[in-house]
Amino acid sequence: MHDIRLVRTNPEAFDAAMARRGVAPVASSIVALDARVRDAQTRVQGLLAERNEIGKSVGIAKRKGEDTAALEARGREVAGGIAAAEAALPEQQAELKGILESLPNILDPEVPDGPDETANVVLHTHGEPRMPNFPAREHFEIGEALGMMDFPTAAKLAGARFVVLKGALARLERALGQWMLDLHTTEHGYTEHVVPLLVNDATMYGTGQLPKFAEDLFTTTDGRYLIPTAEVPLTNLVRDEILQPVQLPIRATALSPCFRSEAGSAGRDTRGMLRQHQFTKVELVSITAPDQSDAEHERMTQAAERVLTELGLTWRRVFLCSGDTGFGAARTYDLEVWLPGQKAWREISSCSNCRDFQARRMKARVKTGKDNLLVHTLNGSGVAVGRALIAVLETHQNADGSVAIPPVLRPYMAGAERLG
Template sequence: MHDIRAIRADPDAFDRAMARRGQPAQSNDLLEVDDVRRRNIGEAQSQQEHANQQAKLIGQMRKAGEDTALLEAQSRSFKDTQVALEHSAKVAEGRLTSLMSLLPNILDAEVPEGRDESDNVVLYTHGEPARFNFVAREHFEIGEALGLMDFAGAAKIAGSRFVVLKGVLARLERALGQWMLDLHTGEHGYTEHVVPLLVNDATMYGTGQLPKFAEDLFATTDGRYLIPTAEVPLTNLVRDTILGPADLPIRATALTPSFRSEAGSAGRDTRGMLRQHQFTKVELVSIVAPDASDAEHERMTACAERVLTELGLTWRRVFLCAGDTGFSAARTYDLEVWLPGQQAWREISSCSNCRDFQARRMKARVKIGKDNVLVHTLNGSGVAVGRALIAVLETHQDADGGVAVPPALRPYMGGLERIARG
């Protein structure tokens, strides 16, 4: 959500910021509604003052034994007008909030210009893409050949974009999630949470999923939503809260299923596990003071990068351009992993600094001196477990159809060093 005072102070700057996002000029419409709201508030206050003056005069006249009927009628008229004006102000405020709730965050000045992912900027690469003396298989070819990845069974019970993992592959996915949690809590200072997978609309609104992205969500019949990421419940824990300076930073993590309708992705990544309706993810969320969010963004991204390095994967950090940066983010780093089977880089984590955009929606503040200041919120995948499984299978495959288990995961796999065909 945006600060209408900042828009009022420099509407041209706001329109330029929205133009970077491909949005048309919005300030005139916003300020027109804001003007109605402010005018009604001012006039309501004037009516209140008139009513207060009348009340004093009525009191004086009653003491003097004078007739106050005419003044009392005028006073009721002032109050009726005040109520009507206050209602009009609330209607205008609702309209203003509705308009602004559909507008994306203002991008940081450093965000690269560009229209789509082809304009993203690779900052650096870790490792070299794996080379094999055989034709590298994609993850679903490996999993199906092992007899441990069942798409047909999943489609029978749930439809497309689901998978059933079995045996040692199911254990490998569990191992990935548990190891990531242990790494982030034990070495990176995050506190583990178990959070609701169903949340209300106020929670979805707070982090920016509603109202703009309703079609991407799975809704229940009682007004709740399945979470698309643990970012949603973790960040909303500070909604309607005034924190103390000693409360920050808050660093939270959770391993949860995530649910996305994948609206608009028909025909994309239809084979395999890359784009599914249900997937598991380790999420990282930070709540910090405004002057700490730049450093926290770098820190969070480094925590996710550590996961990929420990798994022996080839990865790169990418600075998303203006046209590819998400709705709530002011800046985003994507981590992309090299998939030998696909011969392509694929996103495995996004780490975003949302500045005070979500905090304004959530009314999440910290007391600094005498002022209550909006906090800054950050979120990142630490990382997507299903995509990490894909990357491990494709990166560590061998000519016999087996897969080497990365050393970091072996304690979670009962010491198993290699997944082999049965």
């Protein structure tokens, strides 16, 4: 969410920042509404002060035996004015808050301008896109041929965009998640967490899923939400906290199921495991002081890149343009992996610096001298397990239909060197 003081002091700059996001000029209406709210607050304060003075005057007059009818009549008028102003104020405050929380984060100046993913900038590539010397198959063709990936049964159980994995392929998915957790906790300094998969609306609001993205969430009958990513509970660990500088940076990770309704994605990636309602992901979250977040963003991205390198995948880092950067991010690096079966690059991780955008919602601060500054929050996939499984299947497929298991995963697979 945005600081109203920023809009108030430099509305032109705020409109220019929102224009990069494709948002029409809005600062003037925000400033006008803010002025009405502040005027109403001033009026309430003035009336409260007058009511106190009237009360004192009535007391003095009564002690002197003077007539207090006029004072009491004015007191009733003031009380009515207070009631009316206080009744209108919450609605105006809610309207102002609603506008501020609906607007996306301000982009860093370095973010490239562009309308969509076609304007994203490839920063570097690890390895060369390669194709096997036999007809490459897509992951679902490999998994189904092995008899270990079952979409019809999943559809019977739950509907579209689900899968049943079994046997060695189910174990390979588990191995991927366990290995990533071990890598991030032992070598990258992240602390493992087990977090609730059901959270309340305050938690969803803290990271920006609510109110804007309510349609993307699965809601329970008691008003809770299934998490779309472990970023949500991990980041909210510091909600309403004032941290000491020595506590930062906080680096947290979790392996969790994620649940997304995929609203608006009808017809996209309907075959296979690329876009599902339920998937597993290793999430990385960092909480830093404001002057640490740039370095932490690079560190986090390199941690995710290490996963792809160790799995023997071809990948590239992409700097997302203004039209493709997510709602809460100030800047984002996507990691894309080459899929020989699809003959395409596909996103497997997004690492974002949200600066103080989420912290303002969460009221998460760090104590610095006499002031308490909002912390900076960062999040990244370290990485999406299902997509890593897809990449391993397509990258390491063999002509006979088997799949070579990357050496780093073999200890988690009872030493097996291939699947099938």
